[in-house]
Amino acid sequence: MIEFGHVTRRYGEKTAVDDLSLAIPRGELFALLGPNGAGKTTTIKMLVGLLRPSHGHVRVCGHDLVTDSRAAHMHLGYVPDEPCLYDKLTAREFLRFIADMYGIPRHLAAKRIDREIECFELQEFADDLAENYSLGMKQRLVFAAAFIHDPDVIVLDEPMVGLDPRSVRIVKDLLKARTAEGMTVFMSTHTLAMAEEMADRMGIMVRGRLRFLGTVAELREQMAIESTSLEHLYLELTSSRTTLRETTLAGDE
């Protein structure tokens, strides 16, 4: 479903993402972790087509994001870290706009708009202009818009920022249900507990390179640390003291 093939992205002299190769199959929830400046945002920008790789390719459902971006975007849903909406549209109008953009027939679009409004509990303010929404309300609407065309792949950049605990629960349940139906989720997050709870696999990026790829159990195994938390493993892996181990862990993949 998602394929990064030897992807490198340079910003002038600096290499933000260095030779990233990664394949995420259908129905997997993948969490990308890493400290600030590790290259997560660059990776996500390349995955949603906002940034082109300096080398390599990024494909979604077999469509290259550079040469066949429209076809790739038909399969993608994207929830950015900062919700971007039209202030002068209501939630219902915004959802209709997104549904129309994906060519969903009117009768089906109406059903899906109602479905997303109900799912994300947007009923109370569905006909208010977005300029009056709080951050959490905006974020819920962006989620609804990302799911409205039933994408094969959904990309989430820090998805829980601004959401209240109830909304977080809704999103978690939804992600589990959709991945069970075959949707692929690519999620960037700093919330280690969520990654541990939700992700089938996780990748840990440090300074543009993928240091680790696998499950938490595999991480424990590879780092030879028994019965410790993901937080401890993560901090151990991303600290400067682990430089000797990095080749071992990344080279395993």
Next chain:
Amino acid sequence: MMAINSASTTATPPLSIERESRLLLWLRTTTASHLIGTMLTQARLRVALVVLLSVIFWVALFGLFFEAFTFIDSMHAEVISLLFNVFFSSLMVMMVFSTGILMYGGLYTSEEAKLLLTCPLRPEAIHAHKFQEALWFSSWGFVLLGSPMLVSYGIVRDAPWTFFVMLLPFMVSFVVIPATVGSILCMLIVAGLPRLRVHAISISIGIVSLGLIWTVWTTLQSTQSETMTVAWFEETLSRLTMTEQKTLPSWWLSSGLLDSSLRGETPAQTWASTVESLKFLGLLIANALLLNLIAGWVARWCYRAGYSHLQAEIPQRRQRKISWFDNLLAHSGPRWGSPLRLLLVKDLQIFRRDATQWSQFMIFFGLLGLYFFNLKSFNYTHAYASIIGYLNLAVVGLILSTFTTRFVFPSISLEGRRFWILGLLPVSRDHIVWSKFLFAFGGGLLPCLGLVVLSDSMLSVPRNTMLIHLFCCSMLCSGLSGIAVGLGACMPDLRESSPAKIAAGFGGTLSLVLSALFIIAVVMTTALPSHLNLLRRSMGQMPSENFLGFVSSSFGIATSLGIVVVLGLLATFVPLVFGVRAFRRLEP
């Protein structure tokens, strides 16, 4: 959660270009209708003022152009043609740059572009969507300025009805051409020269601006004849014939309009002229459409690539050190004034590092300075110079009022948003309001006084008049700063983070209106006695017994200055006192 087994997106083909365009058009009309609805319900004062001022502006321009065209109608038709060519070619150059800059913001830095680029839309559809927006913003001024001019010309020349019908198609097809050129240049520069784009754009704007200034300068200055004489006009106009190039869209527009305004002796002759003008209209439309097609190709070819290039740029890290002036300001003076001085230093640092603020300040005051500097080219009598001196004083005040409304008024609201910083510091809330006032007053006073000195020097007004102007200017700076800061503290908008939106609200509009009334009151109060006094001295025939005699006397001038002091103090302290009280009670 509801589960719907629906058709997958893989089964839905991407939209056709027509459907994409219709969808984006629906988006624009829906957002526009909501915007108008919101404005009509929440910002009636602002809407009413904008409409009223636009109508007044249009009618005033119409009257001005009507008189001007009546005056020069007796002259040779080539003069009109030349004037049209100069006007339209200047606008054409300005529109290339303004649309280019607007497109840069719309296509590459806006949140909307980011959203649309992550959707299955064609880049040319996104370009067309953003182009409509940029075209509107860059050309409404042309329509507002050009329509009274052309309507008055048609009436003066007794043009056939077809002239008035064709005005709008002519104007629209014309503005599309430079706007599209600006858009194409913008995309090519960003895609081709991403690292050098800022330098490239700055250098091109600099070169064109210098070229225009040089052209105007040499045109006005290098004539051998005395200014404002027939010979001077002829020499000046002959230098402007370079705008009559037949390959320029501005020439097609002016030629088409002149042809369509001709009323022949017979209907057949009138029809022949109309057909000629239709050919020019066709030429404009054909070129506009062709350029739009090219813009679509360019967008398809390089918009996404350019966006990616731009995303890949890292802003240069600049280490900022505290300047000696900031240190001096922060640490000089008594200890009790330290919080006030520290707040002033903070505002000064933010102002210096915010290019939006100081660049607009520099551009407007620079242009005004350039205009004042050129006043010497014209020889005025003393009475005329006195009137122009006061008008210039009013212009300086109006420019300052736009800055106080746009930048000073929202500053209190923005401080309110940062209340978690200032609220925890051992700084009195009164100090925050007073520091804003001192910053606005100090920052505006020196450049405004400099401009007034320049204007009066160029006009060679008497020293006493210059002193009166400087005094009024100081009062204006104080009053305008007081109005903006006081109202800003009385009516803060703590939810909004954009200073432009804060300034565009009710409080900002009220601040602008009160500022304008204050300027008119101050300038009229001093201009009338001062001007009458000058007339009396030069003519020596004004009776000293009646009211006008009293007004024009030295005592009258002194009284007017006293009234200005009262007006200045009221404008400064009344809003500030209310503002300080309101800010003390503010609960962020």
